[in-house]
Amino acid sequence: MRVLVTGAAGFIGSHMVDRLLSAGHSVVGFDNMSTGQQRFLESAIAHPQFTFREADLLDRKSLAGAMEGAELVVHLAANADVRFGTERPRKDLEQNTIATWNVLEAMREQDCTRIVFSSTGSVYGEPDIFPTPETCPFPVQTSLYGASKLAAEGLIQAYCEGFGLQAYIFRFVSIMGERYSHGHVVDFYQQLSEHPDHLHVLGNGHQRKSYLYVQDCIDAILTALEKADGKVNIFNLGTDEYCEVNDSIGWICEHLGLRPKLTYSGGERGWVGDSPFILLECSRIRALGWRPRLSIKQAVLATIKFVSADAAAVKAES
């Protein structure tokens, strides 16, 4: 199968590329390198079945060209940061909603009919039901990121109905693991590198979060592609457990051998749109035989190991 992966040089995208190539597919990677990193594509670039197009999803012509002959689009490119939405409201609209509409239009033009879309558990805002199922009512949107992803989900569903596309929409919890490049583990690591005796935490540290290991996330996507055959297939992706931000801090500090003084900005939320509690009901994807291999603690430890080894390697090179 020929697959176009948008966001191919990103954290999740580069793993997706590697997995698709090792399964024997031919892959076109598409990325504007805004947060993507060339080194994440090192092994892909050496693979004869991989081609890379550095371009922007807002450039419709490049996108349609890259999609030629593709049977599946794995659309992972986005502004993936929830945190700075209110500082740059246009960004979520452009990078998440309009960019997705461009992908859909290019699919129509190129007769490509299957799409995987990386949505987010943030679309549930602050739900009343835990664990939160895919059928949960959406009470209120709390982040521009979540709202822009939900709008993109809506466009995808309407294109399935109107133009005969088939969609696989995944609402992820936060993803952890090798090549992790943004999120609380990086923030904490950077702070502790600068001042090992002090860590400032956004919120009160009691936010309850669910995390998923990146290879488990990709396993779930590939399982759904193989086994689900509805017109619009929507899956939550997460583990059946949660931890407090304070637990994650404990594991990170233990791994680094540090005992910093903790200070907190206070409040139940670290920033506008931060959900105090995320726990997704994942029985729909589990019914297809998928199980996460790593626990939350193992996923956080894999991440801090990667982040600290990566920082040491970058320092040694410079």
Ligand SMILES: NC(=O)c1ccc[n+]([C@@H]2O[C@H](COP(=O)([O-])OP(=O)(O)OC[C@H]3O[C@@H](n4cnc5c(N)ncnc54)[C@H](O)[C@@H]3O)[C@@H](O)[C@H]2O)c1
């Ligand atoms: N990482 C998580 O915890 C998480 C959780 C929920 C959902 N998601 C979603 O998963 C997807 C991948 O996230 P990630 O963590 O790998 O993020 P990432 O920032 O590492 O990857 C996104 C990639 O898209 C590229 N990109 C961004 N805008 C583009 C554009 N206009 N044109 C072309 N390329 C563009 C970036 O350069 C980057 O390589 C995103 O859609 C994100 O919203 C991620």
